[in-house]
Amino acid sequence: MPPRSSSNTGPKLVSLKTLAEYLGLSAATVSFVLNDAPNRSIPEKTRQRVREAAQKFGYQPSHIARSLQGKRTHTIGVLLPELGDGYHSQVLGGAADVFMREKYFFMTTHHRHKKDLVAEYTQLLLSRRIEGLLSIDTHLEVPPTAPTVAVAGHSPLAGVTNVVLDHERAAELALGHLYELGHRKIAFMRGQLFSSDSRSRWRATLHTAREMGLEVAADLTILLERDTHSPELGYPGVKQLLELKRKFTAVLCFNDVSAIGASRAIHDAGLSVPNDISVMGFDDIPAAEFYTPSLTTIRQPLREIGSVAATLLLKKIEGMKVPEVKRIAPELVVRESTARVRKSK
Amino acid sequence: MPPRSSSNTGPKLVSLKTLAEYLGLSAATVSFVLNDAPNRSIPEKTRQRVREAAQKFGYQPSHIARSLQGKRTHTIGVLLPELGDGYHSQVLGGAADVFMREKYFFMTTHHRHKKDLVAEYTQLLLSRRIEGLLSIDTHLEVPPTAPTVAVAGHSPLAGVTNVVLDHERAAELALGHLYELGHRKIAFMRGQLFSSDSRSRWRATLHTAREMGLEVAADLTILLERDTHSPELGYPGVKQLLELKRKFTAVLCFNDVSAIGASRAIHDAGLSVPNDISVMGFDDIPAAEFYTPSLTTIRQPLREIGSVAATLLLKKIEGMKVPEVKRIAPELVVRESTARVRKSK
DNA sequence: GCATCATAGACAAACGTTTATCTTGACGTC
DNA sequence: GACGTCAAGATAAACGTTTGTCTATGATGC
Numbered sequence: 001m002p003p004r005s006s007s008n009t010g011p012k013l014v015s016l017k018t019l020a021e022y023l024g025l026s027a028a029t030v031s032f033v034l035n036d037a038p039n040r041s042i043p044e045k046t047r048q049r050v051r052e053a054a055q056k057f058g059y060q061p062s063h064i065a066r067s068l069q070g071k072r073t074h075t076i077g078v079l080l081p082e083l084g085d086g087y088h089s090q091v092l093g094g095a096a097d098v099f100m101r102e103k104y105f106f107m108t109t110h111h112r113h114k115k116d117l118v119a120e121y122t123q124l125l126l127s128r129r130i131e132g133l134l135s136i137d138t139h140l141e142v143p144p145t146a147p148t149v150a151v152a153g154h155s156p157l158a159g160v161t162n163v164v165l166d167h168e169r170a171a172e173l174a175l176g177h178l179y180e181l182g183h184r185k186i187a188f189m190r191g192q193l194f195s196s197d198s199r200s201r202w203r204a205t206l207h208t209a210r211e212m213g214l215e216v217a218a219d220l221t222i223l224l225e226r227d228t229h230s231p232e233l234g235y236p237g238v239k240q241l242l243e244l245k246r247k248f249t250a251v252l253c254f255n256d257v258s259a260i261g262a263s264r265a266i267h268d269a270g271l272s273v274p275n276d277i278s279v280m281g282f283d284d285i286p287a288a289e290f291y292t293p294s295l296t297t298i299r300q301p302l303r304e305i306g307s308v309a310a311t312l313l314l315k316k317i318e319g320m321k322v323p324e325v326k327r328i329a330p331e332l333v334v335r336e337s338t339a340r341v342r343k344s345k
Numbered sequence: 346m347p348p349r350s351s352s353n354t355g356p357k358l359v360s361l362k363t364l365a366e367y368l369g370l371s372a373a374t375v376s377f378v379l380n381d382a383p384n385r386s387i388p389e390k391t392r393q394r395v396r397e398a399a400q401k402f403g404y405q406p407s408h409i410a411r412s413l414q415g416k417r418t419h420t421i422g423v424l425l426p427e428l429g430d431g432y433h434s435q436v437l438g439g440a441a442d443v444f445m446r447e448k449y450f451f452m453t454t455h456h457r458h459k460k461d462l463v464a465e466y467t468q469l470l471l472s473r474r475i476e477g478l479l480s481i482d483t484h485l486e487v488p489p490t491a492p493t494v495a496v497a498g499h500s501p502l503a504g505v506t507n508v509v510l511d512h513e514r515a516a517e518l519a520l521g522h523l524y525e526l527g528h529r530k531i532a533f534m535r536g537q538l539f540s541s542d543s544r545s546r547w548r549a550t551l552h553t554a555r556e557m558g559l560e561v562a563a564d565l566t567i568l569l570e571r572d573t574h575s576p577e578l579g580y581p582g583v584k585q586l587l588e589l590k591r592k593f594t595a596v597l598c599f600n601d602v603s604a605i606g607a608s609r610a611i612h613d614a615g616l617s618v619p620n621d622i623s624v625m626g627f628d629d630i631p632a633a634e635f636y637t638p639s640l641t642t643i644r645q646p647l648r649e650i651g652s653v654a655a656t657l658l659l660k661k662i663e664g665m666k667v668p669e670v671k672r673i674a675p676e677l678v679v680r681e682s683t684a685r686v687r688k689s690k
Numbered sequence: 691g692c693a694t695c696a697t698a699g700a701c702a703a704a705c706g707t708t709t710a711t712c713t714t715g716a717c718g719t720c
Numbered sequence: 721g722a723c724g725t726c727a728a729g730a731t732a733a734a735c736g737t738t739t740g741t742c743t744a745t746g747a748t749g750c
Binding site for chain 3: 026046
Binding site for chain 2: 726727728729730731732734735736737
């Protein structure tokens, strides 16, 4: 296809005033017509003329001028650590669906967890008169002066609504599944201490295990330490357990990546997943499905988390009351890496 | 940590006027001080007073009012099909790095390839006075009236700069690698006809193969048809080739996902990757590294593509001339799924 | 034939800035 | 003492809208 003609230095943007001048009308009248303002008597004939002229000149009202005196900007500010990795982008995607549907635009900023950037961007967004702030995995120091909803925010802040994964439910699903398959000797992985929701997850795991009468043995607990996103994360711990001849029939991993590492360690020890040992992941990353054996895991409904957060934020902006905290239930995804524990010891 | 105090109905935003009134000065003077306007004589004492008051009231200049008369809004509009999947988010991430660094903010819109939405959002962004448009994997019908850079845009448009992967280079890297390993009978996968850059890739592959003296045999060519993102995409074609007893030592897959499917088919046929057949992917998705055997692949430097596009866009906005098309070189990532062809036939 | 009323539209203020130009008083110079 | 200069700041216009109020003009009522 040949390039189209029109240049992109573009027809200069036409203002209400120019349009009015051309029509021999006042800007006000033109504005009334274009906005279908009520309580104004303007004959259909004039309306036609105005609309045609607007069409002809490709008139676009200046959103800036508009929002200068009307309060509404229909703009949201988003704060997140990094764009492009799976987690944050998916949450943002879910939120974006809602924003677009409700005719809000949003500006995204990323700060790589730098405190001063978080503060700076918050201010800059505010000075652009955003109506609300969506904070994803971001540590806010003070409550912003605009309605705010935080996803996976750490500390509770006055007036800031938190949307978080229901870790209790996650633990129930994971342990419940293993329990039903007959597993009683389960190895546990505990997330790195610096990891954002590592603590709440571990607490929920301990709590649920106790309720179900499952033992969380210290000598079957692996504490992750390395700061990596490769399966190498889960390999050494499980390998060591196997070398020490600890007895267990399943391992509850911190996430899918470490579950893949765990699988490899089991495989390398000459054992089979899931026949000898079941492996349970967390997150449901795309690789969880592709891996062999595909991973049974707990899915975090990231898009849903995003859309719930966005919905709550819009409600707040409209002045409605919303809860301080909203928990989102995860889902159990059963695949190949877990199986019924074998009768034969 | 206990919740902080301050409420988020927030201290009402303070305007220049209010500030000026409080100080007993005119708004203009306050503006001069706060902007360090040159050629204005204002005693240091007054400057101090002004700055202190601004601090005290947490004054934030209204970006909106500012950009109403100055032309600059320092805002970019982004058009993409979908937020949250790997490809687009990574490109956006790379672009965002540049935008943030250069103090531009951006609004992201997604259109799921709906033509009318593309047009509508372009207009809306324009009416918000964006200074430039970044179009990612989006089919633009007409050149927008603002400087525009397109990533993986399909048709060339007058004045729109295109940033694309250098498919020729990609083919050279892939085929060169296989060639060096001794492969001469290679099976090819051709992308679905509806896939965006399927055509240019195939053309480059044919061209490069010819140059290297490699044969692209019709009976070793698999045309993908299913519209799926699961490995199932690559499985049946390769399986069929094996069943038909076609002889080949390597398969050049359309992407990593289909490469995983291909691997499985080979495995299921009782053959080994890479000992019997080498498998080459494309994209370098995260799973490529985790899979067993990990995939040799051609990496699309997505973040780089994004940052190059953003850089070009900013240059255009500054009024500099930039090329109509910019090709980004891919990278060969050698892992376990390819090996030297075995001597023994 | 005059008051009343609806119509069709103009006028002007306001939103929060920036910036060019003007004012005022103090001081210095010859 | 007339004049110019400079400092310190005020005024006002402008950016592109929206919206409350005002004004002509003609039509209607009695």
